[in-house]
Amino acid sequence: MSTVSNPPVSASAVQLPADWRDFVALTKPRVMSLVVFTGLCGLLAAPGSINPVLGFAAILCIALGAGGAAALNQWWEADIDALMKRTSRRPLPTGRMARTDARDFGVALSCISVGIMGLAIHWLAAAVLAVSIVYYAVVYTIWLKPRTPQNIVIGGGAGAFPPLIGWIAVTGEITAMPVLLFAIIFLWTPPHFWALALFVRSDYANAGIPMLPVVAGQAATRRQILIYTLVLLPVTLAPWAIGGTGAIYGIAALALSAAFTVLALPVAFRRSGADDPMRPEKRLFGFSIIYLFALFGALVADRMLLA
Incomplete structure (x- = not known):
């Protein structure tokens, strides 16, 4: 299966019963x-x-x-x-x-x-x-x-x-609007996940997973986070630009993406030491989850209020 060998599991552990949880x-x-x-x-x-x-x-x-x-x-x-x-x-x-x-x-x-x-x-x-x-x-x-x-x-x-x-x-049917929604999450995923990977990179290194911070280092990862964040901003505005949404979504997308960019900047330009608590990375990761919930919530609000 995977390239990493399965660690031995004790017989007693194997016999533990699984429940619904x-x-x-x-x-x-x-x-x-x-x-x-x-x-x-x-x-x-x-x-x-x-x-x-x-x-x-x-x-x-x-x-x-x-x-x-x-x-x-x-x-x-x-x-x-x-x-x-x-x-x-x-x-x-x-x-x-x-x-x-x-x-x-x-x-x-x-x-x-x-x-x-x-x-x-x-x-x-x-x-x-x-x-x-x-x-x-x-x-x-x-x-x-x-x-x-x-x-x-x-x-x-x-x-x-x-x-x-x-x-x-x-x-x-598949039209431009749902494709744009797909593109938003597609572009949101790298900065969201790489922010997490920066402060759990030792986990990936121990497991032999070639995540970007492990293979290319922190500096390259931080640059990529900023690049994807900057590309994400206009894509989030595209549904408004093509007339697929109204001003409620458009204004929310602009404000949320601007905040995302502001939080990505200290991550991109920071040089962290080994013992650094990486607070900017954790802030960006936490906000990125709120960002996606809020952005898609605004999409629905726009549809319901302006329909």
Whole structure:
């Protein structure tokens, strides 16, 4: 499987029974909350309407698909997770669950989500959902992550699918607006994730994962954070520029992206020592999560108030 060998697990640890909380942990609930939110925003901001029951089904499928992909990610990376402090307490590294159970759970959730999406909504949304699962579980997890420091750049597409899927669930087509929503998350992911990687880079180094701070160093990573932040700003304004949104979204996007840039500047130009608490990096990482919630919230508010 992975290039990192699986550390030995004691027999007693293997026999620990998994409970429902371990299966929930496999779905990465904190990550899923952002996935579900952006998918819901894509659905609510799309022109037209959808039956509330079908809309709920579409969002449930997005959540199940994301959870299935996360479970497959943890199945494949159980050995790597055991070597990293922030992931070592997950169900597989601690031996609370067999790897095959995690794999089967991930496959089941993925297949169920795509099947229900196709039967209840339509097959275009189901096809894009299937692509998103494969993108994260195979393209990013198996291929990109252990091989290239550009893993999070290319792999960022995995987390960018939910608003596209939500939009397609309503309209049944792919147009410029949902593609722009995809592009926003795609460009947001590198500065968001690299800010985290800067202050947990020793974890990645210990696990042999070629994240940018490990391979290229802090200075190069900081420059890339600023570059992607600057590119992100005009892309967030593009939905307003093409007439896909009104002033509520446009003003919010401008203000939020300006704040993002302001927080990225001290990260980009800072030279941190080994014992540096890296407060600017942590501030940027924390704000980046608020930023995406607020930006997509403004998208929905714009649609609801100006419709």
